[in-house]
Amino acid sequence: MFWLGFGLLFIALLLYLLYAFEYQTRIDRLTHNWPAPPSLPIIGHLHILWGLAGPNPIRRATELTTTHMKDHRLKLWMGTKLYLLDCNPKDIQALGSAQQLLQKPADYSVFENWLGEGIFTSGFEKWSHRRKIVMPAFNYAMINQFVKVFEKQSRILVDRLGDFSISGEPVDYFYVISCFTLDTICATALGVSANAQLNEKSDFLNAVKKILIIIDIKLKNIFYRNGQIFKFTRHFQREKELLKTLHGFTEEIVQRRLEELRQDEQNRNVTSLDATDLEDDRQTKCYLDTLFQATGPDGQPLSTKDIREEVDTIIFGGFDLTANALNFFMYNMTMHPEFQARCREEVWAVCGRDTSEPITLDQVRKLDFVEACIKESLRMYPPGPLVVRKATANCQINDFFIPKGANVLISSLYMGRCKEFFPDPMTFKPDRWASGAEPKIDASTFIPFMKGARSCMGQRYVMVMMKLAMAHLLRNYLFEPLGERQEKLKCSFTIMLQTVEPYRCRVRKIE
Template sequence: MIDSSLLIWLLCGVVFTLFLYAYQHQERLNRLTINWPGPPSYPVIGHLHIIARLIGPRPFKRATELIHVHLKDHRGKLWLGTKLYLFDCNPKDIQALCTAKQLLQKTPDYRVFENWLCEGLFTSGVEKWTHRRKMITPAFNYGMIKQFVDVFERQARILVARLAKLAETKEPLDFFQYISCYTLDTICETALGATVNAQSGQKSDYFDAVREIVHIIDSRLKNLFYRSSRIYNLSNLADREKKLLKTLHGFTEGIIRERLEQLNSDQANRNCESTENAESSKKKALSCLDTLLLARTPDGEPLQVKDIREEVDTIIFGGFDLTAATLKFFMYNMTLHLEYQQLCREEILQVCGKDTGEAITLEQLHQLEYLEMCIKESMRMYPSGPFTSRRATANCRINEFFIPKDTDVIISPLYMGRCKDFFPDPLVYKPHRWARDAEQKIEPSTFIPFMTGARSCLGQRYAMVMMKIVLSHLLRKYYFEPIGERQEKAHLIFVMTLQTKNPIYCKVRAVD
């Protein structure tokens, strides 16, 4: 038998060796990143003693206070144990950070999405992402968006009709619940060519599964133990996720196979309404799914059903949750500032007319400048994606600041939008700062809710058109007002996207 004292000495030796390795690792990276500002760190634990201060109520407020204390020129470094994170929101660095080939890789944190989204555009590595991006881009060009306008219109009118009852009864409205049903139906119809009828008010297994899996992924992101697949797969949460994935993947694959059969049938019969002739005949609008079905791999082969599914699921996830969150915060600001809401309404009535039966055209949307100013100001203060991160695949240097290989770089649209160095009075909602004749011009690198560079949001123009159409219909038809004399202040939380701790209620009243 091994002597117990010897075992203790061996254990101490192992612990000391690991401690020494961690110390030397941190010292080496600290020397390489010497000009990155940051608070003093401790061996092995790094800055965990500082991060512990974020635990408790108002984490965003606490994080803001820590950032302002420890950042210099909007840059800083943070040790989470022995893992180094670099925080960079300096406008001089943004373009380089978002275009450098060494920083196009997503961090391992994004793996928590892979059970649902697999290796779609949101989670895939650089090589696969490069090809898929070129493949999917045509689905979001201006010509395709013009075809989607009819879908945006139809779904917006369904939402307007749903709110009519609340306008009569004066019941409190949780705007996010209604607008998320709108965004899901709209995204599914434009991405798949099929709707899930989330706005019907009836139970939708797909809608419920999407909402639940978003919270499961968020729980996994926030639990350090669940970052390990081995530990997570032993949990009840993983069992529940597997059941949800059967619903989500089964729904998407079913539509893909059905559309593929129809496409093959059209091609075989030379149908005049085939997908190949849809654009020229204008009898049938192409969906994102059609674009993927017609796409080819670098070897000239069609995509497999799984490949198409992961991209369609990615489009639905990005468009549904992120857009709904953006619209929620827009309406929150409109109930805080009724005078700005009225200015938006007056512009809409002047450009689009008072007849709510009339369709709103793409040309009219371009004229709604004040509405777009209000949307941008809301996105500045409440970007639906408050943080993003990239992993350095090789050593690189951004404007004299060294980034070691395998280091994660964090960029925060939320921080930049609320920084007084970039936006005077950053916590005040001021749509006029976006006016063409504004005294202080806004630098593009300080406003990045869709990010910028190679991995920027592919659907940003799509999202803006969709939001302007539905908001135009809503504000032309209804007033949105706080429940009491003043709107209750929102307490922010991070649930994958930026959200509020409690639902934000308002009341809706028909325009006279």
């Protein structure tokens, strides 16, 4: 019996290897014009890609693309799994809009324990339905209402940094700005305040930091993506504990908002209430309120789980990714004090020097150089450096065949640092974004928010919030390096682009 079982296993393995070899050969013929490094049978390019999981992944990825990419395209086999890296500007719009490329691949399943099947991780059908529900929550009229929240939270941030300006202690800028973005997204999109800026310590922020490490471990170890295998690792129990904190935070927010809405409904039944106040209340409808009133494809109200996964998703996208963007922006300000000074002069010219005066949306629109510095920072340090889509059917993009089942990668990090798109790419040059600057920037080469149907819904929200908050900070403080000059930060490329060590700076009050 032993030999019979061994023989059957050997035959099954042989048949699989023959199938894998035939499949790779057939797909290679169909994708023959995609440039690729030499591959090995069955394992493909795993011997090359292995180095990306080690130290200095950004440097190794740069070496790989520099050596093997042609016309900004590259084909890679990870075993029998095909990955097509396409960063050609001619392809970007088509890649972002093709119906066959709107599906997220299985790699995104590493987020599901935390984010469920929210709009970030869900398949095409669920995503398309949910997007229609949530889009109105981030239109221009809503952003106009949110400016009051941006203003309030920015002033809390200014006061918090005032303590550091008095003591002279270094600021862990990412932590401070994360508290700001968490409070802002909760107050605008969810209608309640997390009060992270007013607390000394946030268990939620700490849990996010730790679960992202676990998600990164899952991404780098394909065996850990199997739930049954992952249960036997030391990370499983830790993840369960973190999820209690994360989901508990979300559920508390949902319950608080529901209670506020119930109280508002009761107040509307009080005849002595002023009609003007009622009208003002009706205008403040947030993202979470939209979810409460929404229905699924079956016409039934969204379940508690449906609402929680969308709230988890909006919190993650709205606070952590934005905090990383603001972290890199301020890093560039201390790296380049001359540009920090120009930003401040523009803020003074547009918004005035009186720090007690609010900053309006009209003034935010006029902060062109501040916006140029934000764009330049996003070009060099996009928080989401890589987007992956799975082809649900065969398709053709500008004479390049993409077979069903292939994973298509688009890298904003590669495009932002490519010298063909941005001359002298590793130099911070905000003037390249000035009106009439040469060479003119092709919109398809700057994609920190991606392009097409699955682009970031909140990109206008984010730009307004970042410009207003940074205008307040630069109007009040000088941001300086800890030493004579700012040390260059080391970055890690995991789920998102972030600094290996916390970015710290000094804050000095402008008299």
